[in-house]
Amino acid sequence: MQKVLLSLLTVLFLSTSFYKIESNKEKQTPEILKTNPQNLIPKASFKNSAAVAEEIYNSISFTDMSTLKSEVFSKAYLGFENLKKEGKLNQDSNLLTICDFSLSSSEKRLWVIDVAEKKVLYNSLVAHGKNTGEEFAQNFSNTESSYQSSLGFYITEGSYNGSNGYSLKLIGMDNGYNDAAFQRAIVMHGADYVSENFIKSQKRLGRSWGCPAVPRELAKPIINTIKDKNCLFIYYPDEQYLSTSKWLKVDQNS
Template identity: 35%
Template sequence: MAFFPSTSVFFPGRLRWQCLLGVVAAGLLVAESGCQSAEKESRKPTIGSQTMCQAPVPVAAAAPPDSLQPVALAPLPGLSAEVRQQVAELYQALGSEAQELRLPVLERACVGYLTLRHAGRIRRPAVLAVADMDLPSTKKRLWVLDLNKKRVLQHSYVAHGRGSGYVRARRFSNRIKSACTALGFYRTADTYDGKHGLSRRLHGLDPGQNSNALDRYVVLHGADYAGQAYLAKHQQLGYSRGCPALPPEQYRAVIKAVGEGACLFLSGPGLESKWLDGGVAAQQLAARGWQ
């Protein structure tokens, strides 16, 4: 009793409740401070940091086991035989470096690229970057492709947002402060030197799905938690706050290979996009090929 003011002699129970409420309030304040802000990135994966898209989970709770199997994708409906054949030939020509790039993912990426070229929404011809965010972060799941030469320019690890899941991303969001990866088609923009060094801005092209990319500061950048050394130590990559973060040993090469005005496709479960228009893609392919 000597450590409390004299009123504690008369109201000890009341003060104990006030102290308890103060501790709870302080805990809530700390939880709130974990929300996304401009270009802040998480370097170390923690159990509590994975729940930005749903109700908070106690820090002591164990992480649910990850299924590393991606969701099966059916062939894209309404696609002409010519487009399907051209994508299959591209897939075969890419060789072993694209072995883990699933054909239905490449098919969707190519259809979106062709539709966006037809609409004039992307400017850089024959360059397509595609990331299968349904694969676990332990795999190199980003490819930068030269469609004309049918070769892989870059093959890289890429981290997902800490709100999206653990080893494998399960939740996706366009919401500001969600810390989630947002799926869909992006146009690559200019570069700048930020807190992570060379970075490339991204414009989300799918309304309601990734259209907040600029406001969320979702960019291509390097991060030590996305590299091979981090993977070897932790058996998985760390987490960004929604950026497709790249390995420190490779990010400059990837950012340069993608260039400005190109198409970046982040694929994942439940993706719907108006750019997956097989009819328009067939028109563009017949008129200009992969250009």
């Protein structure tokens, strides 16, 4: 009788022990299933905007053209990505136009870049406003009739034929810096005073009423390339602008 009881106790012990093991496995399984596979990859392994910008910049060939400063490209690319995140640009947008107004107006200081192909499509002269400066840009404004250029990021709209010929509408995206551009009729257009001949005769490029004017012969091809919701960035090392523009804020969670 004792042997029978001992056998029954042994069977009962083994069966309950097995049940506890299985129960523990069942409790662990949901936690594993809930785990997001992406969380298994450290955030540090994802490239941030600065790293991507550096990679693209280092792949671009500036042979036989003006060299865009890496720090200017990095800022332009950061804003370009932030505009995408806000839905201001299409996710598949890959054209970034940069005007570096810290350079002499006698230099080709406009670049149209295909960031996907990592190449410069156009490198051109570009004028600043007559009250922004002579050879060098110095003063910027968002005010009507100031005849000054406006800093910041723009979204390109459609093209049209106006008093300056084939032109491109621009929407300023920086509050207080260029958001009055549309009302001021700040557009991209061609101009005869944006030429090497004008530089030779006047020792500087001609100036606009605030528009980023380009050579007459390049106006149509550049405008047709960048129109319809692409990004234009007009840069100048203005510390107030660079520290306050929402498009130049680094997302620490990205």
